[in-house]
Amino acid sequence: MLYKNFINGEWLAGDGEKPNINPSDHADLIGVYAQADRRQAAAAVAAARAAFEPWQAVGIQERHDILDRIGSEILARREELGRLLSREEGKTLPEGIGEVARAGMVFKYFAGEVLRPGGEHLPSVRPGVDVEVSREPVGVVAVIAPWNFPIAIPAWKIAPALACGNCVLFKPAGLVPGSAWALTEIITRSGLPAGVFNLVMGSGAEVGAALIESPQVDALTFTGSNAVGRSLAPQMVARGARVQLEMGGKNPLVVLDDADLDVAVHCAIQGAFYSTGQRCTASSRLIATDGIHDRFVQEMVEKMQTLRVDDALKEGTDIGPVVDQAQLDQDLAYLRLGRDEGARLAYGGELLSRDKEGFYLSPALFTDTDNSMRINREEIFGPIATVIRVKDYEAALAVANDTEFGLTSGIVTTSLKHASDFKKRAQAGLVMINLPTAGVDYHVPFGGRKGSSFGPREQGSYAREFFTIVKTAYTAP
Numbered sequence: 057m058l059y060k061n062f063i064n065g066e067w068l069a070g071d072g073e074k075p076n077i078n079p080s081d082h083a084d085l086i087g088v089y090a091q092a093d094r095r096q097a098a099a100a101v102a103a104a105r106a107a108f109e110p111w112q113a114v115g116i117q118e119r120h121d122i123l124d125r126i127g128s129e130i131l132a133r134r135e136e137l138g139r140l141l142s143r144e145e146g147k148t149l150p151e152g153i154g155e156v157a158r159a160g161m162v163f164k165y166f167a168g169e170v171l172r173p174g175g176e177h178l179p180s181v182r183p184g185v186d187v188e189v190s191r192e193p194v195g196v197v198a199v200i201a202p203w204n205f206p207i208a209i210p211a212w213k214i215a216p217a218l219a220c221g222n223c224v225l226f227k228p229a230g231l232v233p234g235s236a237w238a239l240t241e242i243i244t245r246s247g248l249p250a251g252v253f254n255l256v257m258g259s260g261a262e263v264g265a266a267l268i269e270s271p272q273v274d275a276l277t278f279t280g281s282n283a284v285g286r287s288l289a290p291q292m293v294a295r296g297a298r299v300q301l302e303m304g305g306k307n308p309l310v311v312l313d314d315a316d317l318d319v320a321v322h323c324a325i326q327g328a329f330y331s332t333g334q335r336c337t338a339s340s341r342l343i344a345t346d347g348i349h350d351r352f353v354q355e356m357v358e359k360m361q362t363l364r365v366d367d368a369l370k371e372g373t374d375i376g377p378v379v380d381q382a383q384l385d386q387d388l389a390y391l392r393l394g395r396d397e398g399a400r401l402a403y404g405g406e407l408l409s410r411d412k413e414g415f416y417l418s419p420a421l422f423t424d425t426d427n428s429m430r431i432n433r434e435e436i437f438g439p440i441a442t443v444i445r446v447k448d449y450e451a452a453l454a455v456a457n458d459t460e461f462g463l464t465s466g467i468v469t470t471s472l473k474h475a476s477d478f479k480k481r482a483q484a485g486l487v488m489i490n491l492p493t494a495g496v497d498y499h500v501p502f503g504g505r506k507g508s509s510f511g512p513r514e515q516g517s518y519a520r521e522f523f524t525i526v527k528t529a530y531t532a533p
């Protein structure tokens with residue numbers, strides 16, 4: 057079956073077609089997806105622009121109900137959609153179902169936010185004058201999403217955009233069109249006026265470029281690599297459009313001498329290797345103090361030996377395949393680089409063969425690394441973590457902060473003093489105490505500092521900072 061784009065309320069074939077292959081089983085073709093070209097992307101932009109006025113006329117009760125219906129259907133179909141997600145992206149089935157549930161809850165949450173638009177009414181400093189502060193939608197919003205969270209990230213961009221009254225152009229990642237299409241199909245039956253939401257699958261060079269260049273697009277919310285994010289921003293800023301970028305991480309997890317070792321190993325395994333390490337919130341640098349380092353490494357290696365790498369849909373699989381050949385090549389290149397830089401591969405990093413042909417790689421742990429090595433500075437985006445040995449807490453904090461990224465930063469400790477200090481001094485948007493660096497809630501802000509993010513936070517009520525524009529109105533009687 058050919059899955060089409062959705063533009064101005066119609067399903068349209070594209071200029072080309074792209075197959076969607078299961079990374080756990082190369083013989084499994086999930087579907088063939090239409091690829092829009094520039095002309096179609098421009099038509100979608102025009103449709104979104106034209107739909108903006110009629111969308112404003114829809115009241116907040118109806119807008120709430122639309123988002124609520126979308127959320128309810130996603131939640132009701134979580135098993136089926138989770139299976140599709142795991143089949144196309146490669147995270148395990150429990151992770152896939154969990155992600156779909158998260159997406160459903162995001163729509164439910166923003167359905168509620170429709171009814172809480174906020175606003176202020178206050179006296180002016182000039183007697184008799186009245187001041188109102190209100191929020192209006194930004195207009196037409198382009199959503200460019202990555203492949204590693206095929207439904208949750210689109211949900212946490214699309215839901216607040218619609219909740220705030222914007223029109224949306226959704227360009228999913230080329231590797232995961234199945235979840236994007238399924239989400240779109242649900243949205244098309246929710247009661248939205250034609251043109252308010254458009255799905256434009258296609259390449260960055262065609263669709264991405266058309267969205268970035270169009271003066272009709274008022275804002276871009278992007279999650280993906282640093283290289284792409286940074287290349288998109290200047291054009292948007294140059295024409296005065298808004299841009300929100302969520303990019304890479306090189307997230308530290310500090311393990312102090314006084315840590316509960318089981319908690320430390322649990323956090324490190326979950327944060328570094330689950331979802332095949334393909335998360336911008338992954339714990340990629342494990343920073344252990346002298347007194348616990350050796351025990352931590354030993355327990356990590358023992359635990360890693362028990363992790364099952366296999367078909368994402370198979371029961372009992374802990375780690376699914378790498379998403380595609382290009383990502384696998386990148387992972388293998390970093391495994392070679394780590395050895396060349398003098399790190400010791402304590403475990404893993406091997407290509408595995410399973411019943412079906414897929415991109416199977418065993419989780420890898422490097423020890424004897426220092427923070428200046430490229431494996432500790434660049435985002436790998438695979439099931440590969442490093443251990444950095446340090447003298448004490450102060451040294452650990454310094455290493456944790458010594459990175460160009462700043463998304464999430466974690467510490468495992470039983471010391472309230474160190475936990476409190478770390479919360480204050482970690483240079484990251486998210487700080488995790490005795491928890492994995494990955495795995496976030498949907499009702500609170502998400503985002504990083506330094507090279508990880510640009511623009512206002514995503515998620516929770518803070519999401520409105522990006523998706524609305526403030527108006528201050530003065531009235532004299």
Ligand code: UN1
Nearest residue numbers: 302335336337494495496
């Ligand atoms: C999570 O860890 O729960 O692309 C979310 C990413 C992030 C989302 C992580 N933007 O990995």
